[in-house]
Amino acid sequence: MPRILLIIFLFFVAGSADFVAAGEGQALAGLSTGSSADYYHALIAIISGNWQEYGQLFTTLQGQWFWKAFLVIITAVPGVFLLHYLIIGPKHFDHAGEQILFFPLSARIVHFIVAISFSLLVITGLMIVFGGYLGGGIPIRLARYVHLVSAIIFVLPALVMFFMWLRDMLPQVHDIAWIFIIGGYLSKKKKPVPAGKFNAGQKMYFWFATFGGGVMAYTGYIIWEMEAHVDTLRLYAIIHNVLGMGIVAFYMTHVYMSVFAIAGSLESIKTGYKSKDEVDILHSRYRY
Amino acid sequence: MARVKFLCDVERCIDCSGCVVACKEGNHIPVGVNRRRVVTLNQGKPGEKSISVSCMHCADAPCKAVCPVRAIYQRDDGIVLVDKKKCIGCGYCFMACPFGAPQFPKGNVFGARGAMDKCTFCAGGPEENFSAEEKRLYGQNRIAEGKVPLCAGMCSTKALLAGDADVVADVYRERVFQRGSGVNAWGWNKAYKK
Numbered sequence: 001m002p003r004i005l006l007i008i009f010l011f012f013v014a015g016s017a018d019f020v021a022a023g024e025g026q027a028l029a030g031l032s033t034g035s036s037a038d039y040y041h042a043l044i045a046i047i048s049g050n051w052q053e054y055g056q057l058f059t060t061l062q063g064q065w066f067w068k069a070f071l072v073i074i075t076a077v078p079g080v081f082l083l084h085y086l087i088i089g090p091k092h093f094d095h096a097g098e099q100i101l102f103f104p105l106s107a108r109i110v111h112f113i114v115a116i117s118f119s120l121l122v123i124t125g126l127m128i129v130f131g132g133y134l135g136g137g138i139p140i141r142l143a144r145y146v147h148l149v150s151a152i153i154f155v156l157p158a159l160v161m162f163f164m165w166l167r168d169m170l171p172q173v174h175d176i177a178w179i180f181i182i183g184g185y186l187s188k189k190k191k192p193v194p195a196g197k198f199n200a201g202q203k204m205y206f207w208f209a210t211f212g213g214g215v216m217a218y219t220g221y222i223i224w225e226m227e228a229h230v231d232t233l234r235l236y237a238i239i240h241n242v243l244g245m246g247i248v249a250f251y252m253t254h255v256y257m258s259v260f261a262i263a264g265s266l267e268s269i270k271t272g273y274k275s276k277d278e279v280d281i282l283h284s285r286y287r288y
Numbered sequence: 289m290a291r292v293k294f295l296c297d298v299e300r301c302i303d304c305s306g307c308v309v310a311c312k313e314g315n316h317i318p319v320g321v322n323r324r325r326v327v328t329l330n331q332g333k334p335g336e337k338s339i340s341v342s343c344m345h346c347a348d349a350p351c352k353a354v355c356p357v358r359a360i361y362q363r364d365d366g367i368v369l370v371d372k373k374k375c376i377g378c379g380y381c382f383m384a385c386p387f388g389a390p391q392f393p394k395g396n397v398f399g400a401r402g403a404m405d406k407c408t409f410c411a412g413g414p415e416e417n418f419s420a421e422e423k424r425l426y427g428q429n430r431i432a433e434g435k436v437p438l439c440a441g442m443c444s445t446k447a448l449l450a451g452d453a454d455v456v457a458d459v460y461r462e463r464v465f466q467r468g469s470g471v472n473a474w475g476w477n478k479a480y481k482k
Contacts, residue, residue, distance in 0.1 A: 035472075036464070039298045039337045042329050047341055048386035055350070059384045063353030128356055128378065136357030136374035144376050145400060226379050226392070226401070234383045 054234040066241045070129050073249050081256040088188055092263045093278035100279050100288045102197075103272040110161050111269060117154035118209065120146055121216075122251050125244060148224060155217050162210040168197040169207070174285060175200035183282075185261065192284035199282065201257070205250040212243055219243075291347075291366040292409060292431075293453040294440070295460055296340045299473065300447035303328050303338035307439035307448055311342075311407070314438040315427025321391040323407040324439055340439065340448050343368060343389035343407035351381035351390060359404075366453075367409045372425050377401035409450070410437035 034042075048055075103111065127134060127143040134140060174194035183201055184193045193199065198206065219236040222228050228236075258265045262282070268274045279286055303326050311317065311324045324342035329335075345368045352360040352368060359374035360381060370381075370390075381390040381404055392401035412429030415422035422429060430437060440450035449456045467474050 034335070036298055039329065040339075043298065043327060043337065043339045046329065047327055047339075047388070051386040055384060055386055059350040059353055062356075062380055062384070063350070067356075128376070131357035131376060132355075134357075136359055136371075136376060140357055141376040144378065148400070223379065226382070230383060230388070233379070237380065237383055 049231070054231045058234040058238060061238055062241070067129055069245055070126065070248070073245055074126065074252070077249050077252045078256075081252075081260070084185065085260055088186065090261050090263050091190070091282075093275050093281070095264050095267075095275045095277075098276040099273040100276055101272055102268060102274045102279070105272065107164060108269060108272055110157050110164060113157040114154060114161050114209075117150045117157070118213070118251070120150040121154060122248055124150065126248065129241075147220075151217055151220055154213065158210055158213050165198070165206060169203050171200075171203060172196065175203065190281050192280065193282055194285060195283050196285045197283060201253070205254050208247050208250045212247055215243055216240060216247065290452045290454060292345070292451055293366070293456055294342065294344060294409075295449045295456050297447040297449065297460060297463065298337045298339055299463075299467070300445040301326070301338040301340060302445055302447070303336075304444065306442055306444055307340050310438045310442040315408075315410070317405065317427070318393045321393050321405050323389075323391065323405065340443075341387055341389075342439070343385075343409075344387055345407075345409060350384035350386070354380045354384040356380060361414075363411070367411050367431070369408055369411065369413055369426075370404050370406060371414045372403035372405075373414075375403040377403055379404075407437075410435070 124143040124147040127140055128147065131140040131143075174196075177194045178200040181193070183195070183199055184191060219240045222236050223233060223240060226233060258269065262278070264275075264278075268278075274283075279288065305326050308322060308324050308326060312322065315323070317323055324340060326338050326340050328338040330337065345362075345366050347366065349360070349362060349368045352362060355375075356378060357374050357376055359371045359376075360368060361371070362368050377392060377400065379390075379392065379401060382388070382392070389406045390404045391406060392404055394401065408426050410428050410430035412418075412422045412432065413426035415425065417429055417432045428438065430441075435441060437450045440448045449459055
């Protein structure tokens with residue numbers, strides 16, 4: 001009888017040990033093969049990657065913020081200039097006196113091509129940003145094509161312009177003084193302003209338009225091609241939009257200054273000449 | 289109407305790509321555009337699994353949020369559709385989508401992308417139901433006919449389920465309950481001693 005009990009006992013011990021081993025095997029198998037939920041998890045990682053990193057950022061920015069930021073820029077910047085025009089008004093200079101050749105023909109041609117293509121880029125770019133309000137469809141699709149063609153026309157003359165004016169556009173110490181008095185545009189008085197051939201404002205715009213324009217051209221090309229990894233596209237689209245905001249703000253400033261703020265300024269980029277009166281005030285450090 | 293959804297059962301999908309072909313042929317999708325694709329994990333190895341992916345017709349769809357011309361809209365039943373006459377082909381929807389669903393035909397001027405094309409849940413588009421224009425731009429409108437999308441309709445293993453979200457969920461729940469999944473799947477213990 002005790003022997004039978006011992007055998008039963010041994011069976012019981014061996015059986016439970018076997019059971020434990022089977023349990024371990026089951027658990028290990030579970031780790032190596034996985035459940036449906038594990039497979040879904042692995043598959044979604046392949047399909048969507050880490051969407052939260054750039055996908056979500058791009059969706060939030062493009063969906064809610066970019067158009068609002070552009071709206072603020074294209075209303076606030078002209079609004080400030082309208083106030084400036086009404087309160088301080090444009091600067092007038094004597095255009096009858098001695099004339100100084102400021103922009104040779106080559107510079108004017110380069111500037112003209114860059115100006116036209118750049119204006120088209122800004123206008124069509126804004127048309128795309130506000131495409132929803134313009135109804136979308138064929139006009140906005142055409143704006144996209146014009147955006148591309150303008151960019152292709154812009155790149156080479158912009159490169160020429162970069163090297164043409166690079167030396168005159170390098171920052172100098174007196175530019176800080178210019179920024180502190182905002183170029184004297186907040187006063188009606190005609191006091192000589194610290195600036196060489198180009199003032200600090202023009203220099204800032206120059207770097208935005210050429211170096212920034214280069215970044216815009218590159219990111220724009222990658223977005224147009226759409227062959228890069230989707231995270232790269234997302235990042236480049238964000239850069240393209242944010243940099244675009246700065247460029248649009250400076251573009252509008254440049255247009256206001258040349259067309260409205262300084263009477264006759266538009267003529268000087270057409271004819272190449274500025275009056276001595278104007279140069280002595282606005283570009284007082286320019287040696288002619 | 290209730291919300292519609294897709295669900296692909298990974299325990300049933302066999303990577304036959306029948307859904308891809310059915311969609312492409314039945315809706316006359318241009319070359320280079322796939323509204324649906326099959327993604328496979330561990331191909332050729334034990335534990336190989338496949339899933340059929342297309343537009344998931346998300347709630348709060350990112351593509352709809354980023355569209356600058358508001359060409360993307362969502363029906364009351366959850367189906368996300370694009371108005372190809374409004375779309376400018378900018379590609380923002382593709383960048384926003386977690387599933388890579390929006391597709392763009394190539395071969396226009398300057399290699400420009402055409403209007404975005406994606407899964408319509410076989411519900412056509414904004415044009416008049418069953419019109420030639422709708423068929424040309426978006427393919428079939430099987431939802432208006434009271435049928436499930438082509439891909440799910442022809443799925444030979446019935447891995448791909450489409451339709452009323454509650455019904456789809458019930459079918460799947462019942463399957464999981466009956467067969468188990470992963471290592472608990474029917475026959476695994478006998479076949480693999482696991």
